[in-house]
Amino acid sequence: RPRNKTPTANVASDIIERLQSVCNRADPTTIYQNLVKIGQGASGGVFTANDTVSHRSVAIKQMNLDQQPKKELIINEILVMRESRHKNIVNFIDSFLYGNDLWVVMEYMEGGSLTDCVTSNFMTESQIATVCRETLGGLAHLHSKGIVHRDIKSDNLLL
Structure with missing residues (x-):
């Protein structure tokens, strides 16, 4: 059987x-x-x-x-x-x-992760603001489609 x-x-x-x-x-x-x-x-x-x-x-x-x-x-x-x-x-x-x-x-993304960038480079306030603005733009796009990322961290921000 x-x-x-x-x-x-x-x-x-x-x-x-x-x-x-x-x-x-x-x-x-x-x-x-x-x-x-x-x-x-x-x-x-x-x-x-x-x-x-x-x-x-x-x-x-x-x-x-x-x-x-x-x-x-x-x-x-x-x-x-x-x-x-x-x-x-x-x-x-x-x-x-x-x-x-x-x-x-x-x-x-050739620039690597944000974690890699900040551990080996000094970022100005203007550069930090740019990263924040661009990250929020991507998140706003996802949220407009009803998508929540749930794992936002510098390792996952690629430059």
Whole structure:
């Protein structure tokens, strides 16, 4: 007699199907080359790469799906990023399911994080005001779409 899938397996299968429906089905390794690891977060590694089509540098967040406790939140994050284009937000480019990894491709911000900037540079009051104004512009855009960021910190402010 065949065994039924466990509810956990059904949920995981449903999430993978939903991810497949929102992700590009192409092989990202044919588009993005020369990956260099620039960071490691709780959800995975962050790399820079060259886009062989547009010839621009991009940032790629690679997440092993087996290590993601809240996979359903990843789908929402992709959908939110896809719809949130603004000059003060790191813009989403594409997403891929590659093996058991999710690749989220975003524009690359060469200036690094605000944390990196303030630990190695002195910022004038005018520069601080500019960072605040631009950050608030991005947040206002998100709030106008009913989106709350929930993780505002200098590590997440990219220049």
